[in-house]
Amino acid sequence: MHSPPPLSMTSLIIFQFLLFPWNSSTHIQQRGSVCSVMDRSLFVLLLSGLFWSSSALYHQYHYINVRMSWPEAQSYCREKYTDLATVDTMDDVNRLVNIVDAGYSGSLWIGLKRGTQKRWVWSNGENTLTQFSAWSAGEPKNEKECGYLAYGVWISYSCSTGLHFVCYSGSTGYVRLEMWKNWTDAQRYCRQYYTDLPTIHNSEELNQINSVVPFNSWVWIGLFQDYWEWSDNWSLFFRNWAAGQPSQSSGSGDCVGMSRNNSGKWAQYSCDLQHPFICHGGPKSPYRSFLYVNESKTWQDAQSYCRARFTDLATADNMIDVSLLVNTVDAGYSGSVWIGLHNGTEYHWVWSMGSLSQYSNWNPGEPNGDGECVRSFNGSWYDESCSTVLPVVCFNDSTGFIITETAMTWRDAQSYCRKQHTDLASISSAEQQNLISNNESSLWIGLFLDSWEWSDRWNLSFRNWAAGQPSQSSGSGDCVGMSTTNSGKWAQYSCDLQHPFICHGDDTLIKKQIFRLKLSCNGECTLNDPSLQTAILNEISEKLKIMGLESDSKISWRKGEGEEVFHQEINRKASSNHKCN
Numbered sequence: 001m002h003s004p005p006p007l008s009m010t011s012l013i014i015f016q017f018l019l020f021p022w023n024s025s026t027h028i029q030q031r032g033s034v035c036s037v038m039d040r041s042l043f044v045l046l047l048s049g050l051f052w053s054s055s056a057l058y059h060q061y062h063y064i065n066v067r068m069s070w071p072e073a074q075s076y077c078r079e080k081y082t083d084l085a086t087v088d089t090m091d092d093v094n095r096l097v098n099i100v101d102a103g104y105s106g107s108l109w110i111g112l113k114r115g116t117q118k119r120w121v122w123s124n125g126e127n128t129l130t131q132f133s134a135w136s137a138g139e140p141k142n143e144k145e146c147g148y149l150a151y152g153v154w155i156s157y158s159c160s161t162g163l164h165f166v167c168y169s170g171s172t173g174y175v176r177l178e179m180w181k182n183w184t185d186a187q188r189y190c191r192q193y194y195t196d197l198p199t200i201h202n203s204e205e206l207n208q209i210n211s212v213v214p215f216n217s218w219v220w221i222g223l224f225q226d227y228w229e230w231s232d233n234w235s236l237f238f239r240n241w242a243a244g245q246p247s248q249s250s251g252s253g254d255c256v257g258m259s260r261n262n263s264g265k266w267a268q269y270s271c272d273l274q275h276p277f278i279c280h281g282g283p284k285s286p287y288r289s290f291l292y293v294n295e296s297k298t299w300q301d302a303q304s305y306c307r308a309r310f311t312d313l314a315t316a317d318n319m320i321d322v323s324l325l326v327n328t329v330d331a332g333y334s335g336s337v338w339i340g341l342h343n344g345t346e347y348h349w350v351w352s353m354g355s356l357s358q359y360s361n362w363n364p365g366e367p368n369g370d371g372e373c374v375r376s377f378n379g380s381w382y383d384e385s386c387s388t389v390l391p392v393v394c395f396n397d398s399t400g401f402i403i404t405e406t407a408m409t410w411r412d413a414q415s416y417c418r419k420q421h422t423d424l425a426s427i428s429s430a431e432q433q434n435l436i437s438n439n440e441s442s443l444w445i446g447l448f449l450d451s452w453e454w455s456d457r458w459n460l461s462f463r464n465w466a467a468g469q470p471s472q473s474s475g476s477g478d479c480v481g482m483s484t485t486n487s488g489k490w491a492q493y494s495c496d497l498q499h500p501f502i503c504h505g506d507d508t509l510i511k512k513q514i515f516r517l518k519l520s521c522n523g524e525c526t527l528n529d530p531s532l533q534t535a536i537l538n539e540i541s542e543k544l545k546i547m548g549l550e551s552d553s554k555i556s557w558r559k560g561e562g563e564e565v566f567h568q569e570i571n572r573k574a575s576s577n578h579k580c581n
Contacts (some may be wrong), residue, residue, distance in 0.1 A: 014272065019462075024377060027487065034564075059085065059088075059280040060280075061096060061101050061278055061280050062280070063101070063278050064277050064278065065564045067276060068083075068274055069271060069272050073266070073275075073277035074231050074460060074556055077231075077277070079420075082232060082280055083230075083231045083232035084231045084277060086230045086236075087240065087328070089236060092238075093264040096108075096110070096258060097258075097263070099278070100278075103420060104276065105256060105260060105261050106276075107259050107267070108260065108275055109256075109277035109279055110256055111231035111234075111256075112229070112231075112256035113229065113231060113254055113255050113271070114228055114254040115227065115228060115229035118226065118473040119226055120140060120147070121225075122199040122237065124195075126199050126237070127238065128201050131201070132202050133154070134153050134203075136154060136155050139156050140154075141156045142225075143157035144157050145159050145225040146158070146159035148163055148223055149213060149218075150216070151215060152210050154221070155218075157226065157580065159183040161183075162175060162180035163220050164179065164180065164219045165181060165183075165197065165219050165221075166180050166198050166213060166220070167189070167194035167195070167196070167197065169357050170195055172194070174198060174208060176217075176219065180296055180381070184241070184243070189224075196222060199222050209221070209227040209315070215324045227516060228256065231523065239266070241266050242259065242265035252434070253268040253269040253270045253271070254266055254270075255270070255271040257273075265471070274397045277396075289504065290324055290504055291303055291328065292330060293500060295500060296498040296499055297498055297499070298495060298497065299313075299338050299342065299493075299497075299501075300495060302499075302501035303340070303455055305501075305503070306501070306505075310456075310503060310504060311456065311504055313338060313455045313456070313503060313504070314502040314503060314504045315454045315456060315504060317462050318462055319464070325339065326484060326488040329484045329500075333500065335483050336481035336482060336483055336491070336493070337481060337482050337501055338480075338481055338499050339484075339490070339502060341453070341490065342453065342479045342480060343453075343476055344453035345451070346453075349449055349450075352423050352424040353426050353462075354436055354447060359427065359428045359446050361376075361427070362380065363380035363382050367381075367383035367449075369541050370383050371383050371384040371555070372385075373386040373444065373448045374448065375442040376436060376437075378437065379433065379446070381445070386410050386411060387410075389407040389409070390442050390444050391404060391405045391415065391439075391441045391444070392408065392444045393414075393423060393424070393445055394416070394421040394422070394423070395417070395424065395425045395446075397421075400435070401425055401436055402421060404444065410444050410448065413444045414446070415467060424445060425444060425445050434484075435447075452470070456504075464489055465489065466491050467489075469491045470493060478492065478494075478495055479494070479495035480493070481497075528566055533565060536556070537556070549570065
């Protein structure tokens with residue numbers, strides 16, 4: 001349905017100059033023949049502003065490999081991008097499947113959720129019922145959720161009933177299948193062997209279907225009643241349910257996940273389950289891109305540098321950010337680097353998984369200053385010294401809360417839960433608290449008192465401390481460095497020490513310019529060969545150095561998803577003395 005939006009060109013300025021000879025060839029395709037029509041070794045650089053058409057309906061997807069509930073994933077996507085992913089076509093489904101990490105085999109949240117209103121829509125995702133309908137008198141009936149064609153009109157019926165059906169294919173038109181299938185199985189069959197169950201836009205298309213269906217036959221068409229809606233209020237109604245989905249039973253879940261292994265099929269789940277997820281839309285500003293600065297500075301000087309040239313010292317919300325930070329650092333450096341965390345003056349109760357505490361269940365008189373970590377006992381919370389050894393409540397994405405009777409300190413409990421499960425338990429409701437309230441002993445939960453804050457005032461509270469960190473002893477340092485070798489773990493240091501550092505934000509001193517490059521050459525050439533493209537970039541870099549333009553310059557090829565860098569031009573005015581072979 002959707003293709004990548006067309007490139008538009010504005011303010012075209014042409015500079016033609018000889019950069020360097022290149023013995024390659026651009027072939028010109030004309031009426032199916034291949035001609036070599038130019039015999040000059042030069043580059044034409046076209047300086048142009050390129051932008052995507054704002055009217056194009058094309059989803060840009062982002063896989064987020066962090067486990068969250070559906071509402072949390074929705075909030076994340078709305079904060080960083082546009083919303084949780086919406087899907088219009090099987091092409092979109094395939095793109096979603098392809099961006100997920102190959103090693104992940106579970107489900108992922110997309111933007112579909114149960115709504116409050118049912119609507120009659122079409123299997124292929126269109127909503128044409130506002131323009132044309134052919135319901136029989138008294139139809140549709142609210143309790144019937146699928147539509148069939150009989151006697152030239154539409155009638156609602158139970159989706160589980162077996163009927164013959166009609167498929168639509170762009171190449172063959174409408175095809176009547178004399179097989180008994182329920183509506184969902186008929187939809188699956190049509191999508192596998194044709195295009196989809198038919199969508200009827202007007203009376204002409206209705207007449208075409210009637211011409212291949214006997215007047216008194218009952219056949220499924222693409223109509224169905226749907227109460228699922230997209231998080232971003234997207235109005236198209238494409239669905240890709242797995243067999244038996246969505247379930248008609250109560251309590252089967254109000255949010256939709258996509259299976260990576262089952263061809264991107266969808267199923268409903270409880271919205272409280274934690275899955276990775278996919279967002280759509282361009283990154284919102286501010287968007288943290290990380291940049292490693294290989295200059296040793298104190299924490300304050302590093303902060304000033306980042307604020308002057310970028311946005312601020314780097315912040316991190318999750319383990320994805322930690323991995324990005326580690327990968328940003330030069331491979332040859334093995335020490336610590338400054339990030340934006342430092343010791344503040346205010347304390348907050350936060351959860352180990354990174355969120356601020358909303359729900360609370362303190363025993364009367366608590367917290368009373370006994371410590372900076374929290375235990376749960378007999379259904380209530382108590383603050384406790386983090387060095388006390390207690391059994392632990394972990395949280396696992398797959399199995400929920402898990403109680404471990406082995407006694408350990410709070411920090412050791414956090415490390416254990418992160419290694420063996422997901423993290424220490426976060427409790428956000430009385431129902432969750434009741435799941436652990438029957439235990440007869442005190443249990444560590446994920447709540448702890450924290451005084452560390454981000455340089456840019458970022459309010460999420462994710463922490464990735466190394467073992468024994470942060471230290472409770474005075475004078476141990478008020479600024480945080482990240483280890484490049486210990487899985488990106490954090491430790492506190494004196495702010496006066498000098499380290500390289502990582503900033504986030506766009507470099508305000510870097511100017512980005514897009515050039516279009518036209519190559520002409522003799523003989524057969526394969527300009528989309530990656531090794532050849534690398535060689536061309538190396539030659540350009542050498543020329544830039546000779547011209548004194550190489551300082552901090554980075555050049556790369558720019559191409560859209562699924563596109564090649566070079567495209568052949570069509571020359572319909574080739575000189576007659578250049579004959580095609």
